[in-house]
Structures are given as structure tokens and as C-alpha cells.
Amino acid sequence: MTRILITGSADGLGRAAAETLLGDGHQVIVHARTSQRLTAVQDLLDRGAASVVGDLADLDETRALADQVNQLGPVDAVIHNAGVYSGPQVLPVNVVAPYLLTALIHRPRRLVYLSSGMHLGGxxxxxxxxxxxxxRTGSYSDSKxxxxxxxxxxSRLWPGVPSNAVDPGWVPTRMGGPNAPDDLRLGHLTQEWLATSDDPRARSTGGYWYHQQPREPHPAARSIPFQDRLLAELAAHTGTPLS
Known part of the structure; x- marks a missing residue:
């Protein structure tokens, strides 16, 4: 049994992953932006899921969210699923929050970050x-x-912690819209697999995955100078370095 935190799990792919993992017998920590939003996952809470609350667009609430997670005890995996598609909160929610949570949550055994095929246009x-x-100074593609x-x-800084990015595809969620052509089940399968499977591929690190298959990301994603500049920017903004 694995304990897994899934950010942004009140709806969409995050909720779907939480429901599947809970059904598979794992311990799941669901996250909602506000306590009122927890009503959307009441059925999961009734089945034993734990919950944390915090607005990922706000630095103080994101720090408090990390504290809530740490108070619940060690987690085996974190799926950084939360995201927004447009508006000025794209960078805070899609980039700053996963960085800060990575820095503040006691180091898990695995990390999964939700990317997008649109990152290739970033x-x-x-x-x-x-x-x-x-x-607003960055696009959704930039954020991904x-x-x-x-x-x-x-994956480079913490070699003992498998860390991977996932393109879930264009799936029919509230963000993707009802006419999205991709398969909803495949949209959350890969992150569940990376978080829990003993398959040697799922225990690899530094990958960019689409439907359990490795793909090559934007060249900048593998550029160490670019990574270091990004980490320095985020450390300066949050006041929290990634050790």
C-alpha cells in the first residue's frame, strides 16, 4: 500500500486518479483549493481518503498546504496534477506551486509532474x-x-527519487472540453503507474511520458543551464531553495 498526494484532485484527472488509486487499495490524500470544494470528493473521504486544503496561487497557502501534508506523515509519491489553462495564475499554479511543494514536503519516494504536449510550443x-x-507574463505552454x-x-538533483513528467493527452475534462479526442482513462493511467508500479520503467527517472511510453521533451527541459536558471528564479521568488 502506497500513500499518495494528488494536488488538484477535486475534479478532472486528479479526481479520476484519486478514485482509481483508492480503489486499488492505496492511501490517498486529496487536495482542494478551499474547504467548500471538498464536497466534490466527499465520497472519497467517506472511503478513507485524507484531505488537505490550500490555494496554490497563494504562496502562504501553498506553504500551509505543505505543512498539512507533513503533519499527516510521510508520503510515498506526489502527483503534481493541479493546473490552470489561462489567466494570470498560470505561472503561480502550474510552476511555482509544484516547485514550492517539492521543496517543502518531506522528500517522497517518487514525484510525478503533469506536463502537456503543448509544452513543445513553450x-x-x-x-x-x-x-x-x-x-500574465507566461502562457500555458511556457508553464508546462x-x-x-x-x-x-x-531527477538530477535527487537521484534516489524517481521524478518524471507526464503528458496526459487532450482528454474530456473540464479543462479539455467535452469534445477532446483522447481517452480519459489513459489520461490518468500513466501518473498512477509512475507513482505505484514496480515495473522497472516506472521506477526510472527524468522521463517525459505519454500513455506509458517515453517521448522526448522540448530540448530546454534537458538543458542543465536552463534548469539551473529556472530553479534560481523560483528560489528567489519563493525564498525557498531546492536543497
Missing amino acids: RDTLSGLDWTGAR LFVTALAVAV
């Missing part, structure tokens, strides 16, 4: 970005390039 420049969300680079950077 810009590998960090100049002029507003990480606070006060104004950054979080993919984060996943690969963590």
Missing part, C-alpha cells in the same frame, strides 16, 4: 516573467515547459 526564456500572478524542466532537474 518559450525557453525566463526574462520578464511575473511569478506572482499579478499580471517550465514544469517539465523542473521534473528533469529534480
